[in-house]
Amino acid sequence: MRVTVKYFASIREALARGSETIDTNARDCGQLRDQLLALGGAHALALARGKAVRMAVNQVMSDETAPITEGCEVAFFPPVTGG
């Protein structure tokens, strides 16, 4: 299936892109993150397990256990700092 992956702030800068379309068999956010890490390069650095990476599925704050479905929008970003 295909999903849209969005990136924000420092992660967007590190990957030099705000979004990309990914073909995946991942069942949840954690598996999708694993797949992106396996791409190596900037992905492996920006999304590394040791880093504070927050995520959202279909624009709702989620975690690595959140299920992924066909056509969904998954976002990876650093801890938020608004207000």
Place this chain on the structure above:
Amino acid sequence: MSVRVSIQTADFDLSEEVAALRRDDPRVGAVCSFVGTVRGSNEATQGPQVLSMELEHYPGMTEKAIEAMIDETHRRFDIYAARVVHRVGLLQPGAQIVMVAVTSAHRGQSFQACEFLMDYLKTQAPFWKKEETPQGAQWVDARVSDDEALGRWGIASGNA
């Protein structure tokens, strides 16, 4: 219902916002508001001088997330209305960043609801601040104290 959440580059006028929020509602006896502004330096962390600040957000999610926070605020407190305005884009030191305003019959619920909504927004709304300093640009780090502030309301936050 009038617009509850605005994400905008333009500045806002607190007096106008408060007037609009309590207009035509004779039940209102209290209004509590909060305004956050851009610090020119961060003395608490001995950080560098801030020349300007760039605010990024997640269009679509930001509005939805704050709408849900306002719904939760209504569930928890006896308030009549709430309004959130958050600016994005390039901001100068001293500029207004965010405002929260809440109305209720008596002050207690407004004070609490305003603080709750602000604590919630700090750790759960998708905004990111980048500071321009004489040493270059840097993304602002999230603070554990903000997670703890939300924790006081019984909501666990692992943002920072």
